Amino acid sequence: MKPRTNAFERPSAKTPGNPDSKSNIGVILLLGPPGVGKGTQAISLSKVWGIPCISTGELLRSNVAKSMHLGREIREIMNRGELVPDSLINEMVASRIGEPDTARGYILDGFPRTLDQAIWLTERVTAPLVVHPIFAVRIHVGQSQLLRRITGRRHCPRCQATFNIYENRPRNEGFCDRDATALIHRPDDEEEILKTRLRLHDALTEPVIEHFKTHGLFVEVSGDGPIEWITQRILGAHELLTTALRARESHPVINEEHEP
Numbered sequence: 001m002k003p004r005t006n007a008f009e010r011p012s013a014k015t016p017g018n019p020d021s022k023s024n025i026g027v028i029l030l031l032g033p034p035g036v037g038k039g040t041q042a043i044s045l046s047k048v049w050g051i052p053c054i055s056t057g058e059l060l061r062s063n064v065a066k067s068m069h070l071g072r073e074i075r076e077i078m079n080r081g082e083l084v085p086d087s088l089i090n091e092m093v094a095s096r097i098g099e100p101d102t103a104r105g106y107i108l109d110g111f112p113r114t115l116d117q118a119i120w121l122t123e124r125v126t127a128p129l130v131v132h133p134i135f136a137v138r139i140h141v142g143q144s145q146l147l148r149r150i151t152g153r154r155h156c157p158r159c160q161a162t163f164n165i166y167e168n169r170p171r172n173e174g175f176c177d178r179d180a181t182a183l184i185h186r187p188d189d190e191e192e193i194l195k196t197r198l199r200l201h202d203a204l205t206e207p208v209i210e211h212f213k214t215h216g217l218f219v220e221v222s223g224d225g226p227i228e229w230i231t232q233r234i235l236g237a238h239e240l241l242t243t244a245l246r247a248r249e250s251h252p253v254i255n256e257e258h259e260p
């Protein structure tokens, strides 16, 4: 699939990821296992670029909380650490990415997780009237770091904010910084359920990555170190890929570690 090179306007500022308010950032996919820091990076990048971050886990949790119709069955699937059906997720994503705040692009956290979702998204984003390039970013960390991040994760059931008792502590221990709600450990972050989630991730991710190596732009970044370092790695990689995309007629495949 050919990228739409004319979709880009060159960012005016020299700092990576500091584009003018009109530039087209594209569709940023954050890929990687649960706990790797996708949600945290999605929020940081969203602030820098001024585009929305869309987390399918969050959309599901808030839809489940609101809707009796979706409620029980979906909650049970999520609590078992399994994936909800592609058709339901795709419909939810379609509705969210159709909103006007996505005009310059958006960040997807937790989507796509299956090859069918990846194909659906690619077709949708490259439809005749849509002009966003796709940047797939895989974040990776070692297994012990991953477990520490997940066991330390604390979640606000009201506003969906996420904290970590080791790396991103709330100001008031046990309470959300935004709305002072008592933080919880998500049921699906419990160790047994987590094993299912990690197993599913490992089984399903490679085809998704392979898909985006040929149908988009793909980069792998290390998720080690402070939050800001990882954000800088992603911004740097995006800058690099944006430049490469502008320079090439046919789509490139770039797969390299990018350090700040």
Ligand code: AMP
Pocket: 034, 056, 057, 058, 060, 077, 078, 079, 081, 082, 083, 084, 085, 086, 089, 109, 110, 111, 112, 113, 114, 117, 188, 197
């Ligand atoms: P997350 O907050 O991204 O870890 O997602 C929490 C749960 O929501 C997952 O374990 C799945 O049950 C469900 N979920 C989130 N995104 C997807 C997706 N793209 N496809 C299927 N299920 C999803």
